[in-house]
Amino acid sequence: MKEYRQASRESHPGDSVVHVGPVPVGAGPIAMMVGPCAVESREQLWATARAVRDAGFPILRGGAYKPRTSPYSFQGMHEEGLELLDEVRRELGLSVITEVMSESDVDKVAAHADVLQIGARSMHSQRLLEAIADAGKPVLLKRGFHATIAEWLLAAEYVLRRGNERVMLCERGIRSFDDEFTRNVLDLAAVQVAKRETHLPVIVDPSQGTGRADLVIPMSRAAIAAGADGLLVETHPNPARALSDSAQQIPTSELGRLRDEVQLMARAMGRTLADPREALLV
């Protein structure tokens, strides 16, 4: 089943580093990608983005296109959301990561974002993967909640073989027989496996991975202890009012605590926390 070639560590013994703005993901510093589940309004996005920047996190996440189980749920702000992300990106100096759901949106998203995210539900959509690869931007590939590790690494191969080497993997929880307390099961051993099998940076999403805001900080710690190169964390100024996934977004008021806990764990692992403000000083 080990049919991945370009993804394989055998083909590329060193760790790949994917540069996202000033942040070298995979090189040592823990890369924090933090922001709302969905872009909901200028006010919400600006409030969140300022909190993200003030906490020293360099990359803003936020969905403009939202894959939803029901067609009657909020589907995102689409182009308006992209423009808001771009506005914040320019004015606050943050890098932006956002999901692409459709081949026909690739160019639009690539014009506004620094990293194109392939969501868990799209991991098996090979034609979409190829279209995203061809945009030439860094790609964050989430593991399908139903995907084996081998399938995930082969999905990365679909991107790499188009000549786009800037691929980051993201573990975000798999579906199990038990969703009473956590929405998914965060598979932290998969972080180690992915780092042994491939040379690609591995990010962990403790928000999707647990579905619970109160587990985000403990699972962030555990992810770093397991060897993750970065975290993708959902936050909202007022989670109870969020239009999607309100249970798993931490309030922006907790970002300082998140930063402190992550920093402590990064140090125990001999790593630092990527901070663009420090980068500017160098």
Place this chain on the structure above:
Amino acid sequence: MKEYRQASRESHPGDSVVHVGPVPVGAGPIAMMVGPCAVESREQLWATARAVRDAGFPILRGGAYKPRTSPYSFQGMHEEGLELLDEVRRELGLSVITEVMSESDVDKVAAHADVLQIGARSMHSQRLLEAIADAGKPVLLKRGFHATIAEWLLAAEYVLRRGNERVMLCERGIRSFDDEFTRNVLDLAAVQVAKRETHLPVIVDPSQGTGRADLVIPMSRAAIAAGADGLLVETHPNPARALSDSAQQIPTSELGRLRDEVQLMARAMGRTLADPREALLV
């Protein structure tokens, strides 16, 4: 979670019937959709299609675009495959069902096929679902191997709410903790659930559902006994030489036995077997 509206039986108490050529799927006769996993060559397709027609099966299945776990596996004949399907369709009077993997292929596939199939790996690709819905052709929506029944029915809702009411559901096995003897677990109770929750026809795919040619006939029987409205079966003139899924394709030489067993079971259920030749006689 019961957010499906147009799919819901409450909104539409009678059984919906989707006409595929002369075959009224969902009306009583068991609809047989039989053919190769992938179109591999003119010779292979013609040999298979003749055997399908000779067995009295009215609908030919066959993949021109194949979603494969590895980018290094055979990916299908693409447009050439579509043209071969169309050739056989015109000359043998069979209806054709084939999968659409990409938004950019929808028009091409719709020009050549009678039914557009949404594969298990695409079930959550909502933008693809909408693009396929808009082609206005009958749609067969496979359940994701990882999808809950509710998610499957909500995926149908994504199609229905675009105004395309010609949706058939297809159970094709789900992923479990055990794949030593069967590739997937065929969830036949889901057939009953889907028929109780919705008004849509429900098809079963015992080939993907088990991954084993020797289980196709027993599971075809069981599917009909469970209330399925039709079957999607993979066959090949020489399965050992198939370019994909060789373990699960039955040889075309067994189509007669398949027909006899299905007919026996259909009769026990008070149903018949849809046969275009009989339709011509009426």
Place this chain on the structure above:
Amino acid sequence: MKEYRQASRESHPGDSVVHVGPVPVGAGPIAMMVGPCAVESREQLWATARAVRDAGFPILRGGAYKPRTSPYSFQGMHEEGLELLDEVRRELGLSVITEVMSESDVDKVAAHADVLQIGARSMHSQRLLEAIADAGKPVLLKRGFHATIAEWLLAAEYVLRRGNERVMLCERGIRSFDDEFTRNVLDLAAVQVAKRETHLPVIVDPSQGTGRADLVIPMSRAAIAAGADGLLVETHPNPARALSDSAQQIPTSELGRLRDEVQLMARAMGRTLADPREALLV
């Protein structure tokens, strides 16, 4: 992984037949094992048992010891329940199958029952399996809801190698990621696999397998079409008042319909329905 030896069809090419009273399970006739989830009272058991006998079903099921997730749920009537089962067995001429949960109960249960059932939660309790095997009575071994087919067949091997060859296998549904509509996923392909890998009779439990009374009859049909040698079905005179599993017990008033549907399907499969009254006439 094929470490089963005495269970293996290679070691015993013909079908094994396990005699339960006058019923030859595995020989052709479909064996019906029908009764309440739990023995709750003399009145409930007698009412159920009479309905079972009147429908022509030869084997009465009923739990005296109930494995329950919570220690605060009804745990069964224990010895009093065994005595009630024995009373009914003697007076109505039914055979009785009941579960053994503890090594220390084996002798007591064996003194009152014709078949000792190993429940799904006990399938991996190897010491219990051995103690049950040593009682020398027919054994019905349920597949764990979490057990691979290979593990199930190896559990049978634990019984067989003690010298007890009267083992029946029972598929009763496995746990999946989706329990919104059905409690378990009934794995009917496992029936075929078990019959190909081993020489043992295979029973299906559509009550536990779906958790829904309204799916019991359709799944009973599907099980027989899939090749099952018998069915284990839960029934209660008044399911709404049952002390356990009320959603999955069919009312005794539906046993006639169950019998008719099973008979129809048995005939389509070239089989009959085991009926002790017919046995008496021979």
Place this chain on the structure above:
Amino acid sequence: MKEYRQASRESHPGDSVVHVGPVPVGAGPIAMMVGPCAVESREQLWATARAVRDAGFPILRGGAYKPRTSPYSFQGMHEEGLELLDEVRRELGLSVITEVMSESDVDKVAAHADVLQIGARSMHSQRLLEAIADAGKPVLLKRGFHATIAEWLLAAEYVLRRGNERVMLCERGIRSFDDEFTRNVLDLAAVQVAKRETHLPVIVDPSQGTGRADLVIPMSRAAIAAGADGLLVETHPNPARALSDSAQQIPTSELGRLRDEVQLMARAMGRTLADPREALLV
């Protein structure tokens, strides 16, 4: 489903501490339970136990009774194994934890061990749980590889309500759809959930949880970062020659590194490492 009462944190807001010899499990220090998968011989046990003691780990694990999928696999040394454990325990001053598989072994095991372990395959064997509870010794309750968190906590309730309050929970990985790279999926969020729902100490088993020796140290770190109170780790002087689970036992030569990594992580969490030698000095 929250039917646990005595296990519930609402009923007992503080953290319970279970004393195992001099080690207060749950109180702060990380409790290390280290030893071979199975006791195989006096030489193997003594070599392992000395290495465990020399690394400063206070509790020796080791199976005398081994639940094995196949009846033809090594089943443990039984009473001879218990006696060897007891010998080592007395002479090296280690506490001993070992599994009980059968009600009829409870007294024998309780006479030789400090902690009675309930294995993952026995978690649902309620009568065995009660018999073990009644021995009055500390109990380590492994989560079934198939058990929901609620079922696990209710299994603890079966022990607690017998009056035995010395229960430790142990997460050891659950079964998923993917076992290509890791045997189970270690569910570290379950550690947090168990600590929030209950007052009981929570141990993690990274050996069973991954099935891979090379993942034991990283997952030990992650477990502590997730809030675990201790670790259960398999080690062997020569893993390649182990009679069971050879792939997941770390060589005793790595115990020093395990200790250093665990200590580093314990400090980052504001905890220490339980060391009986320090206890003696106080």
